[in-house]
Amino acid sequence: MMITLVIDNRTVQVPPGTTVLQAAQSLGISIPALCYRQDFEPSSSCMVCVVEVEGFSGLMPSCALMAEEGMRVRTNTPQVLAARRAALELLLSDHIGDCEGPCRSGCPAGMDIPRMIRYLAAGEWTKAIEIVKRDLALPAVLGRICPAPCERVCRRARQDQAVSICLLKRFAADRDLQSPTPYRPICRPSSGKKVAVVGAGPCGLSAAYYLVRHGHPCVIFEQKDKAGGMLRCRQLQEKLPEEILEREIGLIFDLGVSFRPNQKLGRDIYLENLRRDFDAVFLAAGQGAAEEHLASRLRIKDGHIEVDHSTLQTSMEGVFAGGGLIGSRRLCVRAAADGKLAALSIHQYLTEGRAAGEPWEFHSRLGTLTEEEWRKFVSSADLIPRVEPAEPEAGLSEEEAVKEARRCLHCDCRKKKNCKLRQLSTELKLAIGTYKGQRRQYARADSHPEVVFESGKCIQCGLCVQVLNRNKVPEGLTFRGRGFGMQVSAALDEAPDKAAGQAARLCVQVCPTGAWALKNR
């Protein structure tokens, strides 16, 4: 005997015992939900999955509401959408944590610094360089010359001194360069499209590197005889040994990038030819290069090529520009970041027909911590002074790197990529701070060797409580108190991670946010 109901004017038949959420799913209507998890008792607490049902005055949580004969459900009315948004905004108003650490936000290339540091602290060098190279094509170079804006925003400075991020990155890169089998990224198979990159400075090199990773073969045209651009300027020579530069550029070329030296724009090569011969063009020839040639062909603003800053698309279709051509780029890492962004945009342009740039992501902020909270916050790090390399020339030794890495406070969320709260907030383009007010105290339980619990990120879904009950964990978890101050707790306020014991990993699995997380992610 099947139940027939109508969801968004579409009729569906489901067996008894089906929830409205599941019934909607069977129609291909996805209702977002945070606290819901299949095969678990619905906690119907987050109220993100609410729907309107004829005959009920309020909104109903579709995760717990059983489908009934003749039910008429609407999942996308203005009231439902407003409630969904507000539920998330309210949850976020009491959410204590950064999605990304301030260092990553401060890095023009957006390198995932905390993750790199976690791998370094664990001695996992390969994984560390893999993380680095997701965002930086020339880390050994930048590890020597970057003024490190990341360190300027590092929270650790409140305690003593910022973490030596730049040196740590250099360590990871140097160690990789010196290894007989340096890290080689897995590149997508060739798309068959060709891209011309004009300029072999940090911007062009980065673009080439990531274009190849995206599967687009490319040719770099450089007006000088060697690649490197401004990296070869006199001011940097002291800090940046030629050998390092050569080797790191070499790694890029090894991926299958062809290099054409002594090709000057407007003299040897022309934009219209490049446009004709290649599927896309990236201009990264540096400040003031080929002014006349480009100015007559592309729209110029304030002395620079005008681009859409989110995609680096110029006024000519298929032509992108970055680096000194589009603005002042005193930081190499800024130029490198342009290259990476251009590669992504060009990839999007070539595969989807339209460049969209880096997708926007929601970003929760930790806010200001009180002195008491701060003490808790720093307690997971080694409270030793900043480690200075014994031999400054050589950078950090392995031992020093691990020591320094352990000073990191891990401001970022370990589940930034698989947090449902963030995903949904991104999807709905939420802003932070709609409902400001008192928030919980920052707290962290991290006595467990692998798992950390940060109650400030908990949305009170109770899935961890359930999963421990199911697995008959003797101590177990519960909610303590009620209302706004309610939180997941173990008996007598014991640490939740300790009470979860062996089953703590299960909590991580079911937790929809970053409240329960693996320490080393």
Place this chain on the structure above:
Amino acid sequence: MNALTESSVREFVDRCVEQIGSTPDKTLPLLQAVQKQYGYLPPEALQHLSERLARSPAELWGVATFYDQFRFKPAGRHRIRVCVGTACHVKGAGEVFEAFRRHLQIPREEDTDSQRLFTVEQVACLGCCMLAPAVQIDDVIYGYLSPEKVPSVLRDFLSQTQTAAGAAEQKRLPGGTGEVRICLDTSCRAVGSHRVYQAFEQVIRRDRLGVRLRDVSCHGASYLAPLVEVEAGRRVYRYGCVKPSDAEAILHRHFRPQTLTARVGSAVRRFLDTLIEDRIGEPPVRFETTIRDEDLSGYVKPQVPMATDGAGRSGPLDWEDFQKQGGLEALRKCLFEKSPQEVLNEIEQSGLRGRGGGGYPAFRKWQAVRANPETPKYIICNGDEGDPGAFMDRMLMESYPFRILEGMAIAAWTVGASQGYLYIRDEYPLAVERMKEALKIFSQHGWLGERIGGTDFSLHLEICTGAGAFVCGEETALIASIEGRRPMPRLRPPYPSEKGLWGKPTLIHNAETLSLVPAIVRQGAASMASIGTAGSRGTKVFALAGKVRRGGLVEVPMGVTIRRIVEEIGGGTASGKPFKAVQIGGPSGGCIPASMADIPIDYDSLTQAGAMMGSGGLVVLDESDCMVEIARYFLEFTQRQSCGRCTFCRVGTKRMLEILERICRGEGTAADLGKLETLGHLIQAGSLCGLGSTAPNPVLSTLRYFRDEYEAHLQGRCPAGRCRALIHYTITDRCIGCTRCAQHCPAGAIDMQPYQQHQINRDRCIRCGTCKAVCPADAVCVESG
């Protein structure tokens, strides 16, 4: 308290488990037993209980931490619970609470004084609203408090601890020529009715007056309590606000002493007409009014007693009285004459709707439970009346316990339930005691238990006491609470009639609804259906309190206007000025302005007006009450009581409260008003249970009717002069230089200047209002803006 040893704690827990049991529904009683023994829940006890109950320690921890009753660190020897219910709040409970803390020099972040003698807490509502502000110290309740009375209350308590508790109830004196009737329910005791009772008893014994002294059901006129009714020579005389020292004079006026010495003495003491003296505040619980019968009749006349039938006459636990008043007639009819279907029809035709708040038709619940094939079925009486400002159910349970039990039996018989619970608030110890006693008597007479009246109907009832969580008044939370789980409401459907207690069909009604059932069955559906309005039949009991001259419990026909209740029954405001608004329905209800006082009180009109019947609290507000502050007060309450499940209620009410607090401090912005409305509507729609979905009502209704007051606050002005951040006190030239304000000022903000106009140092002033309260010349005034 002696030092706890682990073994002694374990031993105690073992003893409790043996006596109480170890089924899940005994979780709460066991925790309560431990708390009672130690004043808190020692960790060892929790640990051991978890072993004995075979539940994880976390589970027990989750349950215990949900309730306000349980403490996890030792308390002082005596527990002071300052009532912060609506009526107490508007009469300055906050200041009283602070005065206790100040007087006992309790440090910030602590709740117990350094000698560990007193622990000071707040309690949602003691249900003594007409005696506001009220305070409970251990089992003794004090009414009419003010900050300056705090020292004398504590003195009185410490001197009375041995004698005050447990008045002479049920000790019936031999009957004689006349009868004296005194109500001994909670709120009457709070103004000393038990002491009056003792005094009467003493005089009657001493002088061998041969008068029958009885404790009777509540007369409802709390404003006259302690009220003594004397029946002599077929006439009834009533005395209001009686003091123990009046006993002799009153008795001797009506009855001749039998002993010679007494007769001589009484001649001297005959000065009844000068009895009315003025001794305000000494001792603290008493006050004086004149005794005027027309006053009382104005209060009583418009009322229609159904649930409160027999008020002031019958003994609450008097089995004969109960039967004389038609008790058991209805149950007998059911068992021996009618079919369940007939009774069901009767309930349908009567139009009875739930009196607990939502007003759901009783008939539909009964039918659903009856039609459900699952067994066993359960019946629950919801006596967890938590609305601050409401005490109808308390009074009904204290005064008419048999009636409620009969109603339960009838309902159980009709729907086929065989087991049940009465869930009563822990803040109502007397109600628990009386219901327990009534249950015993009912069973002794064979009207509960196996094969009642020789039929095959059996019904077993148990009493369960709450532990200080307002949300337990919500039916699914209440069921979870009985089951020993964390009482968090869940999504309905399924309703309790499908899946209730232990997942079985359950009929759940509040005490007032059940107490109306016997009369409907006895007198027929028409007896109820003929009263009230089309959608709301019968009567409703209201707790009338606040700034009203005559307050107490009133039972009126549905459809009566607010104006009639406030002006006719209540006699208008105490100050004689027009009332400003009426707060109906407590935290779920709203404020209805005086301009709308002519709307009839029934379920639908109130909902339309943005209020709600709620359980029937009716607090009258006058121009000294700030509507923004009232809204803030209720939201603070619901926010504190939220179970924490739904995001909207858990976080949303908190955010609304923060906005209101800002506005009360004069820091609000125009955008805040819109935000309050948006959030309010979202919380209404997006909360699972009644607590959340009605929590914004007090805010939305005041925004609707008193927006100008909100706007005044945005400009830094509190028109009612209540919001502390926006007011200051000044002393006018009416000051007579008596120095009382300076003597009582707890902040030392007034210098003593005999025979001169006093002045308040604004920097030191904490705006507690004590100076204004003690000034005999009305020279202290509040200014705002």
